[in-house]
Amino acid sequence: MKGLARTSKGKIGWVEKDRPVAGPRDAILRPLALAPCSSELHMIWGDMGDYMPPDRIMGHEAVGIVEKVGDEVRDFKPGDRVIVPAITPNYLRVPSQRGFAQHCDGMASGMPFCTQKDGVFAEYFHVNDADAQIDCFPTA
Numbered sequence: 708m709k710g711l712a713r714t715s716k717g718k719i720g721w722v723e724k725d726r727p728v729a730g731p732r733d734a735i736l737r738p739l740a741l742a743p744c745s746s747e748l749h750m751i752w753g754d755m756g757d758y759m760p761p762d763r764i765m766g767h768e769a770v771g772i773v774e775k776v777g778d779e780v781r782d783f784k785p786g787d788r789v790i791v792p793a794i795t796p797n798y799l800r801v802p803s804q805r806g807f808a809q810h811c812d813g814m815a816s817g818m819p820f821c822t823q824k825d826g827v828f829a830e831y832f833h834v835n836d837a838d839a840q841i842d843c844f845p846t847a
């Protein structure tokens with residue numbers, strides 16, 4: 708699949724990667740609408756910490772359509788249109804359950820898109836713990 712990545716500090720470009728794989732509680736989505744924000748620029752230039760390795764796919768906010776879900780996902784199925792927020796923390800961690808989801812496993816760890824895994828500017832993207840992260844998109 709293709710994705711728009713930070714290829715090196717200050718540079719972006721298209722990269723080719725394998726499709727992401729869903730774990731039991733995860734979902735794989737295709738983007739319908741993307742929401743680039745100023746954080747993308749900071750990530751490209753390393754202004755907020757230079758934690759993006761080369762060829763990391765960018766993007767951390769999207770509306771998408773569910774392509775595949777893991778065996779334990781209960782609230783979503785392929786074909787559902789959903790909203791994906793920037794913050795998708797590990798809600799199984801105690802700090803998350805106490806209200807510190809953004810930094811549950813260290814500074815900014817609640818936003819794994821771009822910092823710990825590929826983001827949403829791709830043909831497909833991965834959402835961890837789908838039942839806890841995504842929300843239905845209202846349809847007319």
Ligand SMILES: [Zn+2]
Pocket residue numbers: 743744745746747767768793
């Ligand atoms: Zn943002």
